[in-house]
Amino acid sequence: MTPVENRELSPYTGWTRQHWASTADGLLHAVQRYRSPSGARFDLPGPVSANGSRADGLEGFARTFLLQGFRVVGEQGRDPTGLLERYAEGLDAGTDPTSPERWPRPDELGQAKVEAASIALILRITRRWLWDELDDRVRQRVVDWLSTVVGQPYPPINWVWFRVVVESFLREVGGPWSAADIEEDLAVHASLRRGDGWYSDGQERAFDHYVGWALHLYPMLWTHWFDVVGSLCPVGTYRTWTADLARYLDDLLHLVGADGSPLLQGRSLIYRFAAAAPFWVGAVTGHGGLSPGVVRRACSGVLRHFTDHGVPDSDGLLNPGWHGSWPGMRQAYSGAGSPYWASKGMLGLALPAHHPVWNAVEEPLPSESSDHGRAISAPGWLVSHRRADGVAIVLNHGTDHAGTGERRSDSALYARIGYSTATVPPLTGATVDDPVDNTVAIVDADGNATHRTGFERLYVREAGDEVLTAASRGRACWIDAREDETADHGYGRRGAVVEGPLLTVASVLRAGVEVRLVRVDAAGWDARVPGCFVRMGGWPVASDSDPAARGGTRRTRVSFESSELRSLVFGVRGFTGGGLASEFGTSPLGAWTAVPWLATDGVPVGEVLAGGVLLDRGGVPPVDPTVLAIPDGEGGHEVTVAWPDGVSTTVELPGTP
Structure with missing residues (x-):
């Protein structure tokens, strides 16, 4: 009984x-x-x-x-x-x-x-x-x-x-x-x-x-x-x-x-x-x-x-x-x-x-009981949760199941920018090799995305005004790991490597809303490679019905709502379009997985891009922060995120080492 x-x-x-x-x-x-x-x-x-x-x-x-x-x-x-x-x-x-x-x-x-x-x-x-x-x-x-x-x-x-x-x-x-x-x-x-x-x-x-x-x-x-x-x-x-x-x-x-x-x-x-x-x-x-x-x-x-x-x-x-x-x-x-x-x-x-x-x-x-999280230094995580929906999220700038400088494909369960208690990255299917969810990647003309494993953690901080900040950078690489048949112990896979540009990514997190900052530095990579662009993916939300009927795209504002969750990305600076990626049978949480994404025209080297990323149960009102990026004279930028209620947060995107 x-x-x-x-x-x-x-x-x-x-x-x-x-x-x-x-x-x-x-x-x-x-x-x-x-x-x-x-x-x-x-x-x-x-x-x-x-x-x-x-x-x-x-x-x-x-x-x-x-x-x-x-x-x-x-x-x-x-x-x-x-x-x-x-x-x-x-x-x-x-x-x-x-x-x-x-x-x-x-x-x-x-x-x-x-x-x-x-x-x-x-x-x-x-x-x-x-x-x-x-x-x-x-x-x-x-x-x-x-x-x-x-x-x-x-x-x-x-x-x-x-x-x-x-x-x-x-x-x-x-x-x-x-x-x-x-x-x-x-x-x-x-x-x-x-x-x-x-x-x-x-x-x-x-x-x-x-x-x-x-x-x-x-x-x-x-x-x-x-x-x-x-x-x-x-x-x-x-x-x-x-x-x-x-x-x-x-x-x-x-x-x-x-x-x-x-x-x-x-x-x-x-x-x-x-x-x-x-x-x-x-x-x-x-x-x-x-x-x-x-x-x-x-x-x-x-x-x-x-x-x-x-x-x-x-x-x-x-x-x-x-x-x-x-x-x-x-x-x-x-x-x-x-x-x-x-x-x-x-x-x-x-x-x-x-x-x-x-x-x-x-x-x-x-x-x-709380709308605020914390910065956890050792794993390089920013943690946030809200009483309104009870979902805990992690923004990851320190964990990839690898070491700095390693060249592996991204392990879906370690190397994503975001994890939560309500979502899981697609664990099978196309995005294992070409990740979309919670990524910043360079996508080539054939639709192949770069990986971030081996990145360098820059900082993980509590910035005041209940704002959390973290940043990382690393060489974006295309990894062809199709021939790697080693046992899956949670690592990414090895394969032929084609190096791309240097990507610096920062997260500015407040009340569950992330402003994701991106700068692409050529660092020896030929930015004129035709067909390449920057793609920023949001949260993967599972659903038992085809996502096509529940997604919404308005140029640089893309969302998907299941019966329980909403995933939203919106352009703040430099993004010119977006879309919704969906896969069937790749998640233990539902039949379908949908990921909204934003993209640029080409690869804007040296410019600061910014997009908003949100996962909630539909209860967070729209937030439209502004972003001001000022060059620091050393190849980096000082970036200020101004929130609608008057709070401002300034972070640095360091120049190329």
Whole structure:
């Protein structure tokens, strides 16, 4: 039975701990029909990952084991699902070298390194009720299987935490482990720290949900649930991490829409409500800095966003997709068991029913209580939200899953200028190679658009008067990546490069309205190439009906309105025309995707162009700012945006370096 809503305790979502427990138990019971005979695998229906079906079956076990473990801990050892013994049987079969269901070892298959961490973490926190009750022979086999991580190479990204967690468990149960491994992994983690609580998942500018559900989650749970502070983890490091978590969550709270949707940006979005995990980490460890009512509001909002949109599916399963099944969201490593990393987002169930987070009255999110956002320096983001529509948007001048100067095609989930909690870039189709949405590009005579990956971040600032500003520049390049068949791990693709001009782009953001400034510098590129022009794309809005009937174009004012959203671009300076691009079957949010765009006649080198860009639910009145650009004598410009109410904002577009 569905629990009854409690609008006194939870005025925003109605949800209580009973709703969370009911959802979790439903997920756990639904996968049991796909349990292998001895329980070591859950061979779920759906696509097979690049790692193969054996790895996918292990994923199904390990990731649902996470959820089972959280349920047992939150009930102080009681097994509310009655499934713990079945997972114990799976541990026995999976680690038995003679079993037909034996798991690939971490030294045999990289994905097993990931899943080993989930298994070790749950064995640690349920030790009294599971590990200590296993036969000695089973415990030894589990140790033997886990210990193959020792001395193994791990990529210098969030993966280092999988080895830390496994070896820390081995240390506590008398198994082999390596202090050198853990020291090396902690050094990698330190190298990923970018300030203000933010980490990059690798040395590239890789800012995404992994910051929260991996690079904050594992360090904080490691220091909370393992006996490591003052031994393996220096006290000063621990204090840094706790401060980082609180600072990060203060930003992350602004990236949740009023409807509970997380930001649609970055890889592995099929993990869905795993986006709630970092909020729960703060509550579990007591170091999040957020009030219990805000934590539950954020987490229940995220989970309910998905349950209100058909998640899990009619069979009670999590499939690859966002709301419904949409395999185009998968990365190469994603299989049918992968979506169950969403279990991380149910970490709060490890907290008992009497914990304050379950008993405080919900408090509003910034997206439903404030019209102002913030500048977030590390990822190079400007964040804005409005009470009128509850959509959180990000303008991106620092993230592309690459490094400065790299030549790759733009990854749709990293390199766009804009992301939001209500839109997603087309993930398949023509615009993957020739991006339109939230871009500034040079388009050639054949209709091919340049890419921006490898750009240089110039600044990210709060400019006063509730105005946010950011700028970036880089060599616009045509990338022919049709021959690149490397696995999709979220990066752009490589290919033949044709260099174009230098593009400097700035965003001036106020009350959700962006004035996007552009200057093209030839910088060695022949501006006389025939047929080229500058195109500036707006927000991609999904619709279940053909966009042709809902778009509006008046020369340099182009809009598209779905039943829920409006995307609008309007010329302010230098643009002479526009149109509406539409594609079918390229988005998990709707059958069609429409993007309004503006264009110039030719390529006006050295001139400042300006266009307005807006995403809303139709409630923002028209704004017609003016833009004045004054050369600075060094090839750059000082640009002033004058808003209709008298506020002025001045930013610089630096000259060619």
